[in-house]
Amino acid sequence: ETGVTQTPRHLVMGMTNKKSLKCEQHLGHNAMYWYKQSAKKPLELMFVYNFKEQTENNSVPSRFSPECPNSSHLFLHLHTLQPEDSALYLCASSQDGRAPETQYFGPGTRLLVL
Amino acid sequence: EDQVTQSPEALRLQEGESSSLNCSYTVSGLRGLFWYRQDPGKGPEFLFTLYSAGEEKEKERLKATLTKKESFLHITAPKPEDSATYLCAVQGGEYGNKLVFGAGTILRVKS
Numbered sequence: 500e501t502g503v504t505q506t507p508r509h510l511v512m513g514m515t516n517k518k519s520l521k522c523e524q525h526l527g528h529n530a531m532y533w534y535k536q537s538a539k540k541p542l543e544l545m546f547v548y549n550f551k552e553q554t555e556n557n558s559v560p561s562r563f564s565p566e567c568p569n570s571s572h573l574f575l576h577l578h579t580l581q582p583e584d585s586a587l588y589l590c591a592s593s594q595d596g597r598a599p600e601t602q603y604f605g606p607g608t609r610l611l612v613l
Numbered sequence: 614e615d616q617v618t619q620s621p622e623a624l625r626l627q628e629g630e631s632s633s634l635n636c637s638y639t640v641s642g643l644r645g646l647f648w649y650r651q652d653p654g655k656g657p658e659f660l661f662t663l664y665s666a667g668e669e670k671e672k673e674r675l676k677a678t679l680t681k682k683e684s685f686l687h688i689t690a691p692k693p694e695d696s697a698t699y700l701c702a703v704q705g706g707e708y709g710n711k712l713v714f715g716a717g718t719i720l721r722v723k724s
Contacts, residue, residue, distance in 0.1 A: 500659070503656070530713075541617075542657075589656050590614070598692040598704040599645025599664060602712055604656035 501525055503605035505590050511611045514580060520608045522573040522590030528603075530596030531573040533565060536587040536607070548573060549596040580612045616640075619701050619715035626722050629690045634718045636701030637683040644705035646684050647712065648677050651698045654724045658701075660686075 503524045506554040512518050524531065533545040547555035548567040564582075572588055587609050591602040620635045638646070645664055649657035661670045663679040670677050674695065675689040686699055700712040 505656075520635075533686070541716045542702075544711055544713075549712075587654075591656075594643070596710060598710040599662065600710075601647065601659055601662055603659060606656045607654070609654065 503590055503592055503603055505588075505605040507608060508606065509609045509611075511613065512577070512580065514582070515590065516580075517576070517578040519577065520530075520575040520588055520610075522575075522592075522605055524571055524592035524603075524605075526574075526590040526592055528594050529570050529602050530565060530593045530600075531570070532591040532593075532598060533573065533575055533588040533603060534591065534604075536589055538586075545594065546575075554596065565596050577610075581609075582612050585610055585612045615703060615704055617713055619699075619718050622716070622717060623719040624689075624721070626691055626720070628692055628722055628724045631687070631689045631691070634686040634720070635683060636686070636700055637717055638689070638701075638703050639682075640703050640706035640713075641707065642705045643703060645703070646679055646706075647699040647702045648684070648686055649702065651717070652702055653698075658702055664714040680690050688720070692722075693722050693724050696720055 506521045527557045531548045535543045545559045546565045566574040589607045590605040593600045593602045616639045618637045648660040651657045661677040666681045674689050698719050700717045700718045701714045709721050
């Protein structure tokens with residue numbers, strides 16, 4: 500595997516379900532990010548982790564819970580989501596989380612909440 | 614308030630018809646401006662980083678330029694495979710280390 504990988508690629512869940520999204524980066528980076536991309540809206544930053552520590556929570560509802568066990572892996576735990584949470588969830592990584600720095604994205608997880 | 618605005622929202626070109634996409638920003642203290650390409654259902658693919666006014670970078674049919682207020686992505690003699698959404702993002706100003714994106718330009722190139 501190379502770059503940034505995400506699983507699953509597609510997910511359908513009910514509002515009462517609990518699921519998790521997984522991201523893994525193979526680039527030796529120390530910063531990882533979760534973004535939400537809704538139709539016809541700019542990418543929205545959700546969370547930032549630097550060296551496994553959360554450094555940014557962009558006012559994200561508590562029904563989204565991130566976890567970063569090490570610098571290579573990032574999870575997004577989902578519970579009691581709403582239909583408006585349906586979107587493409589993108590993971591990204593960068594070297595150290597300092598500007599200016601290029602972020603590299605995974606392919607995303609397409610989430611549909613019924 | 615710092616802002617990133619891309620225009621046009623959508624652009625249709627004939628194969629070989631050159632054009633430019635615009636990204637205007639009002640970030641003070643720009644640290645970097647990034648261009649990405651995104652195909653439907655996929656994550657953004659990194660194209661260029663520009664750091665200071667006057668800088669230019671090229672890759673195949675694409676050339677990115679930067680001024681103090683805006684960046685252009687010039688597409689020369691585009692091909693159908695250049696069809697994608699092109700995203701601009703900035704770091705700096707009130708955003709700090711965050712990467713803040715514009716809404717994107719959807720490009721369609723017809724053969």
